[in-house]
Structures are given as structure tokens and as C-alpha cells.
Amino acid sequence: PFLQHALDSQLESLALGQVVPALLDRGFFYVDHFLGDIAGHMVLGQVKRMHYCGLLNDGQLARRSNGVCRSIRGDQITWVNGTERGSEAVNFLLTLIDKLISLCEGQLGKSIRARSKAMVACYPGNGAGYVKHVDNPNADGRCVTCIYYLNKNWNAKEHGGLLRIFPEGKSYVADIEPLFDRLLLFWSDRRNPHEVQPSYATRYAITVWYFD
Numbered sequence: 283p284f285l286q287h288a289l290d291s292q293l294e295s296l297a298l299g300q301v302v303p304a305l306l307d308r309g310f311f312y313v314d315h316f317l318g319d320i321a322g323h324m325v326l327g328q329v330k331r332m333h334y335c336g337l338l339n340d341g342q343l344a345r346r347s348n349g350v351c352r353s354i355r356g357d358q359i360t361w362v363n364g365t366e367r368g369s370e371a372v373n374f375l376l377t378l379i380d381k382l383i384s385l386c387e388g389q390l391g392k393s394i395r396a397r398s399k400a401m402v403a404c405y406p407g408n409g410a411g412y413v414k415h416v417d418n419p420n421a422d423g424r425c426v427t428c429i430y431y432l433n434k435n436w437n438a439k440e441h442g443g444l445l446r447i448f449p450e451g452k453s454y455v456a457d458i459e460p461l462f463d464r465l466l467l468f469w470s471d472r473r474n475p476h477e478v479q480p481s482y483a484t485r486y487a488i489t490v491w492y493f494d
């Protein structure tokens with residue numbers, strides 16, 4: 283109970299002290315060392331096993347940016363709810379993110395009542411990325427996107443794969459490296475168009491969407 287209490291109060295100060303102010307002011311927020319090394323590596327191990335077992339089905343067809351229509355496979359994804367065997371660490375991650383969001387909820391000026399399953403995504407490192415888009419352009423109910431990154435020793439100069447957010451109405455863009463044990467949250471609607479730049483190393487992420 284003591285540890286649980288300490289963990290809860292740490293999450294609470296993260297939620298109220300950092301997540302809420304950033305979401306209300308800039309519309310996005312990220313924190314490093316969210317789970318810590320041990321739990322983070324357990325999640326990475328389970329995601330790698332899903333990949334090696336062929337669970338990440340072939341991603342969408344993407345065209346090269348130079349317009350040549352030689353199609354390359356983009357992100358490879360699978361959906362987990364965390365109760366599957368071999369996704370216990372993913373489930374632990376999801377329970378922490380759920381707690382973090384529920385601690386923010388009252389201050390975000392909206393009720394958050396549900397969450398999607400977790401989308402485990404892998405960009406295979408063949409130069410594929412994800413074109414600029416809005417996750418929820420047409421009010422499908424998704425209000426917050428949460429992405430947990432799993433990439434050790436990621437170096438954007440060499441591996442690309444930056445997440446670039448173009449916050450609506452702002453004069454700057456936000457380049458976010460998909461670093462191991464980094465948790466990113468942002469409003470899913472038109473306030474945050476974003477893209478995944480071409481990735482030249484295997485790039486893992488777990489995404490959940492919260493519904494209002």
C-alpha cells in the first residue's frame with residue numbers, strides 16, 4: 283500500500299502539475315521515464331515478441347514521397363486489450379495511463395468516459411512513415427491520443443522517424459523523438475495535425491485513444 287500510495291501521488295503530481303497545464307496551454311505533452319527501465323523493457327520485450335510472431339500485420343500501402351508510385355509497406359499494426367497472454371506488461375502500461383488520464387479528467391474541462399484498445403505499431407525502417415493527418419478530424423469521439431514509445435538509442439539524425447506536430451494556429455512545429463519509455467499525449471482533433479517522418483530503423487509505439 284505504501285508503494286501504491288507513492289505511485290499514485292507521483293501520478294497525481296504529473297497529471298495536475300504537468301499534463302493538464304501543457305494540454306490546456308500547448309495541446310500536447312510528453313514525459314520521459316514513464317514506466318522506468320525494468321517495466322519499460324518488459325513492454326518492449328512483449329512488443330518485439332508480437333512482431334517476431336508475425337502478429338503485426340502488414341501496414342497500409344504507402345507511396346514514396348517523390349510521387350513514384352512504387353508502393354512500400356508502411357506501419358504494421360495489431361490491436362491488444364492487454365488481457366491476452368504475453369501482453370501483461372502492456373496491460374500494466376495501460377492501467378497507468380488510465381490512472382493518469384482519470385487524474386487529469388476533472389481539470390480538462392471534458393469528461394473522458396472510454397478508451398480504445400491499444401494499437402501496437404511498428405514502422406519497419408524501410409523509409410516508411412505516416413503522412414500528415416489529424417487523428418480525429420470529424421468528431422468521432424476521440425479526444426486524447428496517447429503514444430508510448432519503445433525505441434532504445436533512437437537518433438533522429440540517423441533513423442529519422444520524428445513525430446512532427448503542427449499545432450493549429452501556432453508559428454512553431456514540435457519535433458518529438460520516439461524515445462524508449464517516453465509517453466506523449468495530445469488532443470486528437472484538428473488542433474494537432476501531425477506526421478511520422480520516414481523511419482530508417484524499426485520503430486515501435488503503442489497508442490491508445492480516449493473518448494469524451
Ligand SMILES: O=C(O)CNC(=O)c1n[nH]c2ccccc2c1=O
Nearest residue numbers: 357359403412429445460476478487
Ligand atoms: O507513431 C507516431 O509517432 C505517430 N503515429 C501516428 O500519428 C499514427 N496515427 N494514426 C495511425 C492510424 C493507423 C495506424 C498507425 C497510425 C499512426 O502511427
Ligand SMILES: [Fe+2]
Nearest residue numbers: 415416417476
Ligand atoms: Fe496520428
